[in-house]
């Protein structure tokens with residue numbers, strides 16, 4: 001544990017860098033996935049095509065995507081932008097399906113009731129469907145966040161620094177603590193972001209916090 | 221697109237067929253995938269069935285699957301190689317692949333059983349089936365599509381992680397990718413990447429077909445589509461990390 | 463406000479003809495019940511009034527104005543709609559649910575909440591429930607919230623689609639009585655959909671019995687339908703044909719008791735009815 005104490009500064013700096021690299025794909029991924037998921041939810045024929053295509057992107061192993069993406073984007077293999085783009089693609093692939101499923105999960109009765117009350121389409125989406133799809137979308141977002149944070153480390157193989165630096169550096173210098181601290185810090189970071197998202201979800205979706213329905217009262 | 225052609229040229233150049241060539245790299249990659257998948261399934265399927273059938277340990281299984289998603293696969297490989305010793309790289313990498321594949325398969329196994337209508341299972345007990353018969357005649361067949369879906373995620377996880385094993389000198393298709401980066405030989409890197417992608421897509425396709433075939437006849441919808449729960453399970457319920 | 467269906471038809475895109483050719487006049491400030499078994503087109507007809515469904519042919523008029531010419535969103539905000547599973551917004555508290563339409567119409571938050579609390583009194587809900595979420599209410603309470611919400615925009619028309627279908631019989635009876643009271647106080651044009659004959663006869667000034675495809679088997683007051691079923695279908699449906707609803711008066715221990723066809727007591731004869739016992743031998747409204 002000596003190594004950790006002596007290199008706390010490095011670990012912290014890498015953790016901050018790691019977080020910076022992960023947040024962008026998480027946020028961008030959600031922003032792009034929302035309209036795509038809506039399309040897949042709204043127009044049945046697009047659902048199969050869109051989600052299958054995204055599913056195929058998702059099967060591409062990360063290292064392969066990191067090195068093959070520049071052929072399409074023209075960005076340098078060794079740049080941060082390349083890694084961020086690749087991770088955004090994964091995020092969209094997961095999140096678009098989760099948005100579509102989330103919107104599908106909204107009770108049709110509630111949707112009908114909102115229409116009957118006089119919500120126009122756009123307004124109904126933001127006031128009713130979007131918040132009610134919230135819990136399922138949040139579950140998807142948490143999966144994206146955690147897996148993105150884990151995946152960022154692979155970037156070190158194409159020269160993009162994150163906590164993954166501790167893996168390769170520790171391996172070359174045969175310092176077990178270094179590799180171990182990289183693994184532990186990555187997981188801590190992931191669990192921390194996951195926790196923050198979960199708490200945020202509770203704060204903005206208070207109705208999900210109510211437990212079982214109140215016991216039936218005598219009065220109807 | 222000329223890099224693309226160069227990559228293809230590199231892939232199909234005659235010297236790529238001998239020792240250290242493409243067939244050998246694919247063979248290594250597949251071999252590791254197969255061993256790790258078999259071991260992971262041997263552990264995760266019975267465990268998942270136990271959790272699914274008894275309903276006990278569900279929280280633990282969910283927590284394990286969640287934590288596994290946060291596990292950086294590359295770091296895990298290096299950590300195990302260092303722990304076990306450089307002489308046992310094969311064993312260390314296999315162990316890492318197994319650890320990473322277990323959560324998806326476990327989740328598929330218990331989710332498959334959990335997703336079955338409780339009334340169906342009650343009815344099976346009510347007609348006098350033993351617990352073993354309930355498991356083997358009702359829960360396993362009905363849960364098969366979701367299990368396969370979990371296995372599909374597990375296999376993709378293994379294929380992706382095995383690519384990273386090139387870093388510790390274990391061969392496989394990652395070897396070409398990383399060597400290409402080190403030698404600044406981009407066609408080689410891209411060629412290796414294309415092969416990994418092709419391998420992943422083929423395995424994904426195989427499992428897609430298996431999933432479809434595994435849906436019991438009575439449950440199959442018109443047009444042979446999968447039941448909703450099955451298609452929805454690919455993500456995000458199952459583990460996601462490359 | 464009066465409602466008129468003029469030769470409406472509805473064929474859904476999948477080819478289902480839910481309504482073939484339907485015409486009906488619903489007078490202002492009356493309650494009309496659309497009665498029929500599941501799938502006969504009741505919901506489709508009801509939704510033509512607030513343009514949740516647009517007819518494939520024919521017109522629907524409100525006070526002689528074709529609804530097709532009215533903006534659907536504006537139209538819906540002035541028509542109350544209550545549905546079976548209350549359709550409450552699960553992410554909004556009770557008071558916010560009730561205040562939905564006033565808020566959509568731009569009423570200030572405080573004023574809308576005050577209005578919501580008043581409406582809770584109107585429909586017999588305790589104000590202490592105002593800050594609960596729908597999932598924290600019983601089925602009957604949810605249904606009351608649904609009614610309050612429909613009343614919030616002070617609509618002249620109230621559409622109710624099997625509103626009490628999902629609650630138990632005791633609660634349903636209470637809600638029915640409550641509706642009768644509300645209707646007296648508020649004087650709205652109510653269109654009420656149900657598959658329950660007793661409910662239809664209890665609530666309807668006019669009852670329209672429907673067959674598949676929205677074909678009218680008979681329309682009239684409950685008494686007219688019971689007295690003169692237009693067909694065997696009607697007689698069967700309302701139970702008149704099989705004697706289920708034929709009651710007769712027997713004297714037991716000096717009291718006149720009304721009994722049904724099987725001899726089970728249905729009630730005692732009220733004093734004013736004694737002078738003409740024959741009038742109580744038909745119809746179930748003797749209670």
Ligand SMILES: Nc1ncnc2c1ncn2[C@@H]1O[C@H](COP(=O)(O)OP(=O)(O)O)[C@@H](O)[C@H]1O
Nearest residue numbers: 474476478480499500501502503504505506507
């Ligand atoms: N959106 C729709 N698309 C296709 N068919 C529909 C649709 N809505 C209703 N139907 C069909 O129209 C018929 C009448 O439906 P509905 O008006 O809901 O009947 P009810 O309310 O009397 O039960 C039924 O056969 C139903 O299946």
Ligand SMILES: [Mg+2]
Nearest residue numbers: 501504505623
């Ligand atoms: Mg209906």
